[in-house]
Amino acid sequence: MLVAGSVVVEENRPVSKMQVRSNKPGVDMSKIGTLESVWRYPVKSMRGEQVDEVFVAYTGVMGDRLYAISSSQAPPEFPWHTNREQEEFVLYSASYKNHATTLKPPAMEAAFKEALNPPYPSADAFALEIKTPAGATLDVDDPAFLESLRDKSEGELRLHFTQKNAVDCRPLSLFSRQTLAQLEQETGLVLDKRRFRANFYMNWDRAGGFYENDLVNRRLKVGDRLEIMVRELDPRCKSITIDPDTAETQPRILKHIARKHNGFAGVYAAVLTEGTVKPGDEICLLD
Numbered sequence: 093m094l095v096a097g098s099v100v101v102e103e104n105r106p107v108s109k110m111q112v113r114s115n116k117p118g119v120d121m122s123k124i125g126t127l128e129s130v131w132r133y134p135v136k137s138m139r140g141e142q143v144d145e146v147f148v149a150y151t152g153v154m155g156d157r158l159y160a161i162s163s164s165q166a167p168p169e170f171p172w173h174t175n176r177e178q179e180e181f182v183l184y185s186a187s188y189k190n191h192a193t194t195l196k197p198p199a200m201e202a203a204f205k206e207a208l209n210p211p212y213p214s215a216d217a218f219a220l221e222i223k224t225p226a227g228a229t230l231d232v233d234d235p236a237f238l239e240s241l242r243d244k245s246e247g248e249l250r251l252h253f254t255q256k257n258a259v260d261c262r263p264l265s266l267f268s269r270q271t272l273a274q275l276e277q278e279t280g281l282v283l284d285k286r287r288f289r290a291n292f293y294m295n296w297d298r299a300g301g302f303y304e305n306d307l308v309n310r311r312l313k314v315g316d317r318l319e320i321m322v323r324e325l326d327p328r329c330k331s332i333t334i335d336p337d338t339a340e341t342q343p344r345i346l347k348h349i350a351r352k353h354n355g356f357a358g359v360y361a362a363v364l365t366e367g368t369v370k371p372g373d374e375i376c377l378l379d
Contacts, residue, residue: 121313121376121377121378122376122377123297123374123375123376123377124296124297124298124299124312124375124376124377125268125294125295125296125297125299125374125375126294126295126297126372126373126374126375127292127293127294127295127314127315127369127370127371127372127373127374127375128269128293128294128295128371129142129292129293129371130142130143130145130146130153130291130292130293130369130370130371131143131153131289131290131291131292131293132146132153132154132155132156132157132291133156133157133186133289134155134156134157134158134159134186134187134188134220135157135159135160135161135184135186135220135222135232136157136159136160136161136172136174136258137160137161137172137173137174137175137176137181137182137331138175138181138182138184138185138186138222139182139183139184139185139186139336140286140289141185141186141187143195144370144371145195145196145368145369145370146195146196146368146369146370147195147196147197147200147210147366147367147368148263148264148318148363148366148367148368148369149209149212149263149363149366150209150263150363150366151255151256151257151263151363152257152259152263152264152291152363153257153263153264153291154194154195154196154197154212155188155194155195155218156257156259156291157257157258157259158218158220158253158254158255158257158258159186159220159232159251159252159253159258160172160251160252160254160258161173161174161238161241161249161250161251161252162249162250162252163177163245163246163247163248163249164247164248164249164250165245165246165247166247170260172258173241173245173247173249174331175330175331175334175339176329176330176331177244177245178241178244178245179334179339179340179341180225180244180339181339182334182335182336182339183225183337183339184222184223184224184225185222185223186220186221186222186223186232187220187221187223188218188219188220189219189220189221190217190218190219193213193217194213194217194218196368197210197211197212197213198210198213199211200368204317209366210366212255215253215255218253218255219231219232220232222237224237224240226240228240232251233251237251238250238251261324261360262323262324262360262361262362263361263362263363264291264292264320264360264361264362264363265289265290265291265292265326265358265359265360265361266290266291266292266294266304266322266358266359266360266361267285267288267290267292267293267294267304267326267357267358267359268293268294268295268296268301268303268304268358269285269293269294269295270295270296270299270300270301270302270303271301271302271303271304271357271358272285272288272301273301274300274301274302275301275345275348275349275357278348278352279344279345279348281342281344281345283345284335284336284337286336287331287332287333287334287335287336287345288332288357288358289331289332290358292314292369294375302353302357304322304358304359305325305356305359307322307359307377308322308323308324308325308359309321309322309323310322310377310378310379311364311377311378311379312361312375312376312377312378313375313376313378314367314369314373314374314375314376315367315368315369315370315373315374316367316368316373317365317366317367317368318363318365318366318367318368318369319363319364319365319367319378320361320362320363320364321361321362321364322359322360322361323359323360323361323362324359324360325356325358325359325360326356326357326358326359326360327355327356328346328349328350328355328356328357328358329346330346332345332346332349332357333345333346
């Protein structure tokens with residue numbers, strides 16, 4: 093989603109009183125929740141995949157949005173052809189051929205011991221195949237893949253690959269189950285969390301919906317090593333109106349968030365210390 097600017101929330105709700113000792117001298121942490129699931133999206137705007145454990149670099153989740161489709165008709169600051177132009181994008185599935193090698197850098201532990209940033213595998217390790225809604229399986233660089241998209245685009249389409257992660261704003265997007273539940277209650281709709289296309293889905297221990305808004309400009313630790321800072325609220329766009337299983341749209345969701353929540357749902361975060369995460373990891377407030 094395109095970002096419209098930072099929003100800073102100054103007031104914070106109470107957090108859990110349970111204190112956990114940090115591995116940094118003089119720092120206590122308050123456990124505020126648990127990581128429910130971790131997701132990445134190999135091709136920008138296409139269907140995501142849930143992962144059991146994955147490395148999170150300064151640039152984002154390893155293997156997240158390494159591929160994207162650009163359009164010559166799109167503006168240069170946002171050149172991508174996405175599910176906003178072609179709702180059926182969410183029905184395309186992308187999977188890495190060498191799945192295990194795309195989850196963690198091979199020398200990760202040794203690099204951590206030396207306080208180094210672990211180098212990624214070569215680009216060849218991220219070879220990708222696409223399953224189309226019609227059931228065909230194609231290599232991502234097969235011309236037939238882009239050809240299957242051309243009738244939905246007025247511009248020339250091109251495939252892009254980058255190990256930097258082609259995210260719209262910050263490296264990580266976070267969204268809580270409590271926010272999902274609140275939106276369901278407010279709209280009277282049953283909502284699939286996948287509409288919100290987050291990297292981290294979280295369960296708060298005691299807080300309610302939209303608690304993540306109160307964490308802007310605060311540091312969190314996720315799991316044993318990863319440290320992040322929540323930087324801004326996530327401004328929502330048409331993408332969340334698209335059903336992840338049918339590609340049918342429900343504009344009411346976006347209209348409700350615009351009217352009731354100023355257009356924001358979820359947050360963006362920056363990575364301060366690299367590390368691996370997995371479902372069930374504790375989320376702790378550092379400050």
